[in-house]
Amino acid sequence: xxxxxxxxxxxxxxxxxxxxxxxxxxxxxxxxxxxxxxxxxxxxxxxxxxxxxxxxxxxxxxxxxxxxxxxxxxxxxxxxxxxxxxxxxxxxxxxxxxxxxxxxxxxxxxxxxxxxxxxxxxxxxxxxxxxxxxxxxxxxxxxxxxxxxxxxxxxxxxxxxxxxxxxxxxxxxxxxxxxxxxxxxxxxxxxxxxxxxxxxxxxxxxxxxxxxxxxxxxxxxxxxxxxxxxxxxxxxxxxxxxxxxxxxxxxxxxxxxxxxxxxxxxxxxxxxxxxxxxxxxxxxxxxxxxxxxxxxxx
Amino acid sequence: xxxxxxxxxxxxxxxxxxxxxxxxxxxxxxxxxxxxxxxxxxxxxxxxxxxxxxxxxxxxxxxxxxxxxxxxxxxxxxxxxxxxxxxxxxxxxxxxxxxxxxxxxxxxxxxxxxxxxxxxxxxxxxxxxxxxxxxxxxxxxxxxxxxxxxxxxxxxxxxxxxxxxxxxxxxxxxxxxxxxxxxxxxxxxxxxxxxxxxxxxxxxxxxxxxxxxxxxxxxxxxxxxxxxxxxxxxxxxxxxxxxxxxxxxxxxxxxxxxxxxxxxxxxxxxxxxxxxxxxxxxxxxxxxxxxxxxxxxxxxxxxxxxxxxxxxxxxxxxxxxxxxxxxxxxxxxxxxxxxxxxxxxxxxxxxxxxxxxxxxxxxxxxxxxxxxxxxxxxxxxxxxxxxxxxxxxxxxxxxxxxxxxxxxxxxxxxxxxxxxxxxxxxxxxxxxxxxxxxxxxxxxxxxxxxxxxxxxxxxxxxxxxxxxxxxxxxxxxxxxxxxxxxxxxxxxxxxxxxxxxxxxxxxxxxxxxxxxxxxxxxxxxxxxxxxxxxxxxxxxxxxxxxxxxxxxxxxxxxxxxxxxxxxxxxxxxxxxxxxxxxxxxxxxxxxxxxxxxxxxxxxxxxxxxxxxxxxxxxxxxxxxxxxxxxxxxxxxxxxxxxxxxxxxxxxxxx
Numbered sequence: 037x038x039x040x041x042x043x044x045x046x047x048x049x050x051x052x053x054x055x056x057x058x059x060x061x062x063x064x065x066x067x068x069x070x071x072x073x074x075x076x077x078x079x080x081x082x083x084x085x086x087x088x089x090x091x092x093x094x095x096x097x098x099x100x101x102x103x104x105x106x107x108x109x110x111x112x113x114x115x116x117x118x119x120x121x122x123x124x125x126x127x128x129x130x131x132x133x134x135x136x137x138x139x140x141x142x143x144x145x146x147x148x149x150x151x152x153x154x155x156x157x158x159x160x161x162x163x164x165x166x167x168x169x170x171x172x173x174x175x176x177x178x179x180x181x182x183x184x185x186x187x188x189x190x191x192x193x194x195x196x197x198x199x200x201x202x203x204x205x206x207x208x209x210x211x212x213x214x215x216x217x218x219x220x221x222x223x224x225x226x227x228x229x230x231x232x233x234x235x236x237x238x239x240x241x242x243x244x245x246x247x248x249x250x251x252x253x254x255x256x257x258x259x260x261x262x263x264x265x266x267x268x269x270x271x272x273x274x275x276x277x278x279x280x281x282x283x284x285x286x287x288x289x290x291x292x293x294x295x296x297x298x299x300x301x302x303x304x305x306x307x308x309x310x311x312x313x314x315x316x317x318x319x320x321x322x323x324x325x326x327x328x329x330x331x332x333x334x
Numbered sequence: 335x336x337x338x339x340x341x342x343x344x345x346x347x348x349x350x351x352x353x354x355x356x357x358x359x360x361x362x363x364x365x366x367x368x369x370x371x372x373x374x375x376x377x378x379x380x381x382x383x384x385x386x387x388x389x390x391x392x393x394x395x396x397x398x399x400x401x402x403x404x405x406x407x408x409x410x411x412x413x414x415x416x417x418x419x420x421x422x423x424x425x426x427x428x429x430x431x432x433x434x435x436x437x438x439x440x441x442x443x444x445x446x447x448x449x450x451x452x453x454x455x456x457x458x459x460x461x462x463x464x465x466x467x468x469x470x471x472x473x474x475x476x477x478x479x480x481x482x483x484x485x486x487x488x489x490x491x492x493x494x495x496x497x498x499x500x501x502x503x504x505x506x507x508x509x510x511x512x513x514x515x516x517x518x519x520x521x522x523x524x525x526x527x528x529x530x531x532x533x534x535x536x537x538x539x540x541x542x543x544x545x546x547x548x549x550x551x552x553x554x555x556x557x558x559x560x561x562x563x564x565x566x567x568x569x570x571x572x573x574x575x576x577x578x579x580x581x582x583x584x585x586x587x588x589x590x591x592x593x594x595x596x597x598x599x600x601x602x603x604x605x606x607x608x609x610x611x612x613x614x615x616x617x618x619x620x621x622x623x624x625x626x627x628x629x630x631x632x633x634x635x636x637x638x639x640x641x642x643x644x645x646x647x648x649x650x651x652x653x654x655x656x657x658x659x660x661x662x663x664x665x666x667x668x669x670x671x672x673x674x675x676x677x678x679x680x681x682x683x684x685x686x687x688x689x690x691x692x693x694x695x696x697x698x699x700x701x702x703x704x705x706x707x708x709x710x711x712x713x714x715x716x717x718x719x720x721x722x723x724x725x726x727x728x729x730x731x732x733x734x735x736x737x738x739x740x741x742x743x744x745x746x747x748x749x750x751x752x753x754x755x756x757x758x759x760x761x762x763x764x765x766x767x768x769x770x771x772x773x774x775x776x777x778x779x780x781x782x783x784x785x786x787x788x789x790x791x792x793x794x795x796x797x798x799x800x801x802x803x804x805x806x807x808x809x810x811x812x813x814x815x816x817x818x819x820x821x822x823x824x825x826x827x828x829x830x831x832x833x834x835x836x837x838x839x840x841x842x843x844x845x846x847x848x849x850x851x852x853x854x855x856x857x858x859x860x861x862x863x864x865x866x867x868x869x870x871x872x873x874x875x876x877x878x879x880x881x882x883x884x885x886x887x888x889x890x891x892x893x894x895x896x897x898x899x900x901x902x903x904x905x906x907x908x909x910x911x912x913x914x915x916x917x918x919x920x921x922x923x924x925x926x927x928x929x930x931x932x933x934x935x936x937x938x939x940x941x942x943x944x945x946x947x948x949x950x951x952x953x954x955x956x957x958x959x960x961x962x963x964x965x966x967x968x969x970x971x972x973x974x975x976x977x978x979x980x981x982x983x984x985x986x987x988x
Binding site for chain 2: 116118120124125131144147148219227261269281284285296
C-alpha cells in the first residue's frame with residue numbers, strides 16, 4: 037500500500053527545511069541512510085519484532101508507557117514518541133519520514149491515513165482461537181522479507197529457538213505440573229491466559245502445560261473469580277505483573293485465597309510485568325523469567 | 335398485597351433459591367464451629383464464598399431497591415435511579431483518580447474512595463438542584479450531565495495512563511463474588527440504617543406528594559425533606575457501589591415493578607421495592623452462577639442487570655406521563671438584545687475563518703513551535719484540513735442541535751448529549767468492534783450511524799405521541815443514554831483490546847477523519863442550519879409554551895417531531911467524529927443568546943459559528959497540550975464546557 041503521488045514526502049525537499057531544522061535541534065536521527073529503512077511502529081508487537089531483527093524503529097507509539105511498564109527491550113531516547121496507539125500523531129509521523137510503517141489489524145481504521153505517509157506492513161498477531169506464538173515467529177520472517185533481509189529473519193528465529201530450547205531444558209523438571217498464568221485484577225478476580233494468548237502459546241513451546249484449559253475470549257479471560265483456581269489444585273500459580281495495592285490487603289485476609297491449594301503449598305510465583313500483546317521478545321522474556329523463577333524455587 | 339402478587343413473589347424467591355442451590359450442588363456444607371480452620375477447601379468455597387454471595391445479593395438488591403424508591407418518590411420521576419443522579423459516575427471517577435495518582439489511598443480498600451466520589455458528585459447535583467428548588471427535571475438533567483462529565487474525565491485519565499485497569503473494569507461491571515463475610519456486614523449495616531431513615535421519612539414524603547405548595551402550606555419544610563430524602567438515597571446507593579461496583583437498573587426496576595404490581599401510595603412502595611430489588615438481584619446473580627457453573631464465560635452480575643434492565647426501561651417509557659409538576663423550569667430571564675445583529679454575525683464568521691487559517695499554519699514540532707512555509711503547508715494540508723473541517727462541522731452541528739432543543743423544550747439545560755443519540759451511536763460502535771475482529775473505518779462508521787439512528791428512532795417514537803410534553807422527551811433521551819452506558823460497561827468488562835478501542839473512541843478523536851467524511855459532516859451542518867432558518871417561526875413560538883404556540887396556528891406535535899429529528903441527525907453525525915460528549919451543544923446557544931442574538935435565525939447562525947469556533951479551539955488544545963500525545967477531543971471540549979455548565983446551573987433561575 038503505497039501512498040499516491042501528490043503528498044508523498046521526499047526527504048531531500050527544501051520544503052521540510054523548517055521542520056527538519058527543528059528535528060535536528062531535537063537530536064532526531066536524520067543521519068540514517070536510505071539503505072537502512074526508517075521504520076515507524078504503531079503496534080507494540082510489530083515494534084518488538086523489528087527490534088528482534090536488530091532494526092530499532094525511528095519512531096513508535098506510547099513509549100512513555102512502554103518504558104515505564106515493559107522496559108525490556110530498552111528503547112533508546114532517540115526514538116520519536118508518536119503519541120497514543122489509539123490516536124497516533126499523523127503530522128509527527130510525516131515529519132519522521134518513515135519508509136515503512138508497522139501496524140497490525142487492531143489499527144485497520146487508520147490504515148488509509150497511514151498509507152498516505154508511507155507503505156504499511158500490517159501483520160496479524162492476535163486472532164480469536166489462534167495461537168499467537170506461531171504468528172510472532174512468522175512475523176520475524178515476514179518483516180525480514182519486507183525489509184529485503186531474509187537472513188536477519190532466519191538469524192533472529194534461530195536465536196529465539198535456541199533461547200526457547202534452553203528454557204525448555206531448564207524447565208523439564210516441571211513438565212508434569214501444569215502452570216496457571218494469571219494477572220491479579222482485584223482481591224476477588226484475576227485474568228487468566230489461555231492457549232490463544234502469547235503467554236499461553238509460549239508455555240506450549242517450552243514444554244509446559246497450561247492449567248487454564250477452559251475457553252477464553254480473545255487471548256485471555258477476564259474477570260475470572262479467584263475460586264476457579266480451586267479447580268486446578270495441582271497447578272503452579274504464576275502471577276505476571278504487580279498486584280494492585282487495593283488487592284494486596286484483600287488477598288492477605290481472604291479466607292479463600294489462603295485456603296487455595298497453590299497458596300497453601302507455597303506454589304505461587306511472581307514475574308515482572310511482560311507485554312501480553314507483544315512479539316517474540318516478550319515470548320522470550322516470559323520463557324526466561326519462568327525458567328529463572330521456577331528453577332530457583334525448585 | 336393480593337394473592338396473585340404473593341404467589342409471584344414466592345415463585346421468584348423459589349427460582350432464585352433454586353439457582354443458588356444448583357450452583358452449590360457439589361459443595362459440602364461447612365461444619366460447626368464456623369471458622370475456616372479445619373474446613374476443607376470446598377467447605378470454604380461454600381461457607382466463605384457462595385453463602386455470603388447469596389446474602390450479599392439479597393442485601394444489595396434490597397438497598398438499591400430502597401434507594402431507587404426514595405429517589406422516584408421525592409423526584410416524582412419514574413426513571414430516576416442512582417445512576418441518573420451521577421452517583422456511580424462520581425464514584426468511578428474517584429476510583430480512577432486514586433488508582434492512577436494515589437494508589438496508596440486504595441490500600442484500605444475501594445470503599446472510602448468510591449464513597450467519597452459518589453457523595454461529591456451527588457453534592458454537586460444537589461447543589462445545582464437547590465438553586466432550582468429541587469425541581470425534578472432539572473435534577474435529572476444535572477445528574478446526567480455531571481455523570482457524563484465524570485465518566486468522560488475518568489475515561490480520558492484511563493486512556494492517558496495508557497494502561498488497562500482491570501480492577502476498575504471489574505468495578506464497572508459490578509461483581510458479587512465474595513470471599514468472606516465483611517461485605518455482608520457492611521451492607522447489612524447500610525440497609526438497616528437506610529430502612530430506619532426511610533421509615534422516618536415516609537410520613538413527610540406522603541405530605542409532600544400533594545405538591546410542594548400544598549405541603550408548604552401544611553407547614554412542611556419542603557426543601558429539608560427533599561434534601562434529606564435524596565441524601566439518604568445517595569448514601570445507600572454510594573455504599574452499595576463502593577462495596578460491589580456498578581449494579582445498574584435494580585434501583586430503577588424494583589420501584590417500577592412494585593408500582594406495576596399495584597403498590598399504591600408511598601408506604602407500600604417503600605416497603606415492597608426493597609423486597610423486589612432483593613429478588614431481582616438474587617435472580618440475576620443466580621443466572622450468572624448457573625451460567626458459570628455450566629462452563630460458560632464468566633459474566634459480571636452488574637453487567638447482566640444492565641442487559642436485563644434495557645428492555646424494562648423501554649417498556650417503562652410509555653408510562654412516563656405528567657407526573658412531573660409543570661412549570662418548574664425557568665429560562666435565563668431576559669437576555670440583551672442587539673438591534674442590528676448583522677455586523678456581529680459577519681464579525682463572528684470572519685473571526686472563525688481567520689482562526690481556522692491560523693491553525694492551519696502554526697503547530698508544534700519536536701522541540702518547539704513552527705510556522706509552516708508554503709511547501710510544508712502543501713504537505714501538511716491533507717493532514718490538517720480534514721480535522722479542522724470535521725471539528726468545525728461537528729461544533730456547528732452540535733450547536734444547532736442544542737439551539738433547537740433549548741428552544742423546543744424551553745429548558746436551558748437541554749443539550750444534545752442527553753438526547754440519547756450519542757449513547758446509541760456509542761453502542762453501535764462498540765457492537766461493531768465486538769462483532770468483527772478488525773473492522774475498517776467505513777464499517778465502523780456504518781455501525782455507529784446505525785446505532786445512533788436506532789436510538790433516534792426510539793426517541794422519535796415517543797416524541798410522536800400526542801400528549802408528550804417536550805421535557806419528557808429529554809427524559810426519554812436520558813433513559814436511552816443510561817441504557818447505552820450500562821450495556822457499554824458490560825462490553826468493556828470483557829477487558830481485552832477491543833474494549834480499549836471502544837474507550838479510545840468514547841473520548842473522541844478527530845485524528846482518523848478523512849476529507850470526504852469531514853466535508854459530508856460540514857455539508858450536513860449546513861443543511862441543518864438552512865432547515866433551522868426555514869423553521870425559525872416555530873423556534874420563535876415554541877418557547878412560549880405549547881398552548882400559545884398552538885393558538886398561533888402551530889402544530890406542536892409536528893414541530894416536535896421535525897425538530898427532534900433534525901437535532902438527532904446533527905448530533906449523530908457530530909458524534910461520529912467527536913465521540914459522545916462535548917458540551918459545545920449546550921454552551922454555544924447560551925453564548926449566542928448572551929451576545930444578544932435573540933431572534934431564532936440570528937441565534938441559530940451565531941450559535942453555529944460559536945460552536946464551530948469552540949470545537950476548533952478544543953481540537954487545537956487537544957493536539958497541542960500533550961504533544962505528541964493527542965488528547966481526546968471530547969475531553970478537551972468538556973474541560974472547556976464543564977466549568978461553564980457548573981456556573982450556568984448554579985445560578986439562581988429568576
